[in-house]
Amino acid sequence: MSSDAYDAILTCRAVRHFTETPISDDDLQRILQAGRWAGSAKNVQPWHFVVVRNRARLNQLAECGRYASHLRGAALAVVLVTSPGRWVDFDAGRAAQNMMVAAWLLGIGSCIASLHDEDRARGLLGVPGDLQTHIAISFGYPLEDAPQTIEDLPREQVLAHIGRQPLERLVHWEAW
Amino acid sequence: MSSDAYDAILTCRAVRHFTETPISDDDLQRILQAGRWAGSAKNVQPWHFVVVRNRARLNQLAECGRYASHLRGAALAVVLVTSPGRWVDFDAGRAAQNMMVAAWLLGIGSCIASLHDEDRARGLLGVPGDLQTHIAISFGYPLEDAPQTIEDLPREQVLAHIGRQPLERLVHWEAW
Numbered sequence: 367m368s369s370d371a372y373d374a375i376l377t378c379r380a381v382r383h384f385t386e387t388p389i390s391d392d393d394l395q396r397i398l399q400a401g402r403w404a405g406s407a408k409n410v411q412p413w414h415f416v417v418v419r420n421r422a423r424l425n426q427l428a429e430c431g432r433y434a435s436h437l438r439g440a441a442l443a444v445v446l447v448t449s450p451g452r453w454v455d456f457d458a459g460r461a462a463q464n465m466m467v468a469a470w471l472l473g474i475g476s477c478i479a480s481l482h483d484e485d486r487a488r489g490l491l492g493v494p495g496d497l498q499t500h501i502a503i504s505f506g507y508p509l510e511d512a513p514q515t516i517e518d519l520p521r522e523q524v525l526a527h528i529g530r531q532p533l534e535r536l537v538h539w540e541a542w
Numbered sequence: 543m544s545s546d547a548y549d550a551i552l553t554c555r556a557v558r559h560f561t562e563t564p565i566s567d568d569d570l571q572r573i574l575q576a577g578r579w580a581g582s583a584k585n586v587q588p589w590h591f592v593v594v595r596n597r598a599r600l601n602q603l604a605e606c607g608r609y610a611s612h613l614r615g616a617a618l619a620v621v622l623v624t625s626p627g628r629w630v631d632f633d634a635g636r637a638a639q640n641m642m643v644a645a646w647l648l649g650i651g652s653c654i655a656s657l658h659d660e661d662r663a664r665g666l667l668g669v670p671g672d673l674q675t676h677i678a679i680s681f682g683y684p685l686e687d688a689p690q691t692i693e694d695l696p697r698e699q700v701l702a703h704i705g706r707q708p709l710e711r712l713v714h715w716e717a718w
Contacts, residue, residue, distance in 0.1 A: 533574055536591055
């Protein structure tokens with residue numbers, strides 16, 4: 367097993383401050399393909415990806431969520447447009463995680479933005495009213511004073527930047 | 543960027559038929575750590591992981607979902623126990639995807655089981671009534687006649703086994 371692949375999964379973390387370096391079309395394709403190949407219930411793939419690079423639109427999108435200001439400085443955003451359904455958010459999370467880890471492998475950071483004002487986001491992007499638009503993902507190269515890619519920092523240093531509950535508190539054996 | 547890491551993301555697919563080979567404690571730890579390090583809204587980590595290896599309990603768990611029979615033959619299952627909340631299923635999907643890709647890197651296949659009879663699953667595992675138990679993941683080594691790990695098969699062959707919509711149908715530029 368490739369340890370750098372596993373490290374990418376362990377070290378991928380939210381990045382909210384980005385440089386002005388654009389993301390190449392090739393790298394964007396890699397990110398989108400990673401989302402596309404995520405599994406979903408009955409393989410219905412209940413998602414569309416709206417790519418937003420236009421700065422004015424990114425700024426407007428940032429107004430649609432209470433903690434979404436990181437969208438302003440992103441090189442681009444991918445808005446997840448989904449069909450409503452019991453299992454859809456779960457599957458959307460799988461697609462998002464694939465995109466975020468694939469980006470991280472390229473040295474590109476990302477952060478989820480919850481779009482609390484979903485109607486506004488829908489209107490901004492021209493999305494039909496029967497579809498959901500409550501999740502966007504910022505992508506961009508991390509600013510230098512933030513932890514960079516897994517190649518740039520010792521693994522321990524990256525891991526220390528974000529806390530997680532210890533496994534002993536999360537894991538239960540056989541039953542609760 | 544490591545191409546095998548990226549390939550693991552692209553090629554990870556649902557495996558429903560498993561050998562009887564158990565999953566080592568070390569590998570299980572790696573899988574659980576991958577879930578633990580997933581991001582979540584406000585870093586609340588709204589999940590617990592219940593590991594089920596007992597065969598009788600796996601069989602009972604398989605009765606809790608309409609398409610959950612793959613749990614019977616799994617080496618183990620991880621049941622996601624989550625707090626209710628608007629963004630929790632999305633975050634649970636992120637944790638699940640991390641675990642599934644980390645397992646895939648180890649040659650271990652996995653499949654999501656929706657537990658439609660959540661009350662029954664809750665009772666089976668002794669989970670408090672205010673928590674959710676509607677998602678389980680089967681893990682095990684794939685049976686030989688199914689596509690194996692990314693090391694064993696040409697990439698094209700693995701990709702051909704599961705269809706996905708082409709990107710042109712999924713991706714929208716700037717707006718819907």
